[in-house]
Amino acid sequence: MRGGGRAHGRTVVLWPDTFTNYLSPSVGQAAVRVLEDAGLRVVVPPKPVCCGLTWVSTGQLDRARAVMRRTLDVMAPALDAGLPVVGLEPSCTAALRTDLPELLGPADPRAARLADAVTTFAGALEDLAPDWQPPTVDRPVVGQTHCHQHAVLGDAAERRLRARAGLTGELSGGCCGLAGNFGFERGHYDVSVACAEEQLLPSVRSADPAAEVLADGFSCRTQLDQLAGRRARHLAEVLAERLP
Incomplete structure (x- = not known):
């Protein structure tokens, strides 16, 4: 995982979804500022990742599974470390929570582990920095x-x-x-x-x-x-x- 500029307390992985990464990077930059202000250390995956929703929504399920498996390979160290994964784009966050384990099933237990690790931006602040005041x-x-x-x-x-x-x-x-x-x-x-x-x-x-x-x-x-x-x-x- 690649780290941000400041190290604080609990480490979280900020999910760099395609919308945020390429179309609205200001959202990701703002999220880092807020999460760090709340005392969290923010890291991002070391390689590109994708939830696979583009292929799911167009019925290309075999391609979606391949994309999801590649993502799980990248996320394996974070899963092994038990790091929470913070999603910013609701559609991508929901795909990680539901589509990923449904499509890959018990054949790849990493899918369920990633789904369980995923939280929303507000959920991360509430659960991981309960004393922080916005x-x-x-x-x-x-x-x-x-x-x-x-x-x-x-x-x-x-x-x-x-x-x-x-x-x-x-x-x-x-x-x-x-x-x-x-x-x-x-x-x-x-x-x-x-x-x-x-x-x-x-x-x-x-x-x-x-x-x-x-x-x-x-x-x-x-x-x-x-x-x-x-x-x-x-x-x-x-x-x-x-x-x-």
Whole structure:
């Protein structure tokens, strides 16, 4: 594992998902700042890793299994050391938690070990740094809880973290409608927009202009930017901005 600039207490592996690594690196940088402020030592895998979701969602399951096995080879030292794995992108985090062990099964016990090691950003702060106090933001929030967060991971830790930081209000239910690459495919645009118009876009349009727009999922942030003209941010970015 490659380490960050500062060593503190418990070591965690920050999962460098493709969305964060290549499309929104500011999310990963912010997460490192917050995790280190909470007293955690952050490392990243020494080689590229992938949850395999791209191949799962397009039905290429044999390829997905090959990608997952390669990832487990890279993650083996972290698993042997019992390190927690912190996910930032909900879709990738959910894939590690569920798709990975379901596709590889008992034939590769490392899959279950990685699934058990995976936690969310808010979950890591709550479980591994319970005495850490987040910076005070004191702003209303609006935005989207990712569908995979609803379905697989749950958002109780995120709700508690937002409350401790003074981020008040509820995020939208429903779906942003982009759903990975669904909204970009020919013939899907109208359905994608209709999904976003059901709950998300009306809630953003009617929100206080000073409200913080939150969306931990890259697809949700993309949809908000392109359909509502609002820049949404990951919770890690909002908290990192208020750190000294």
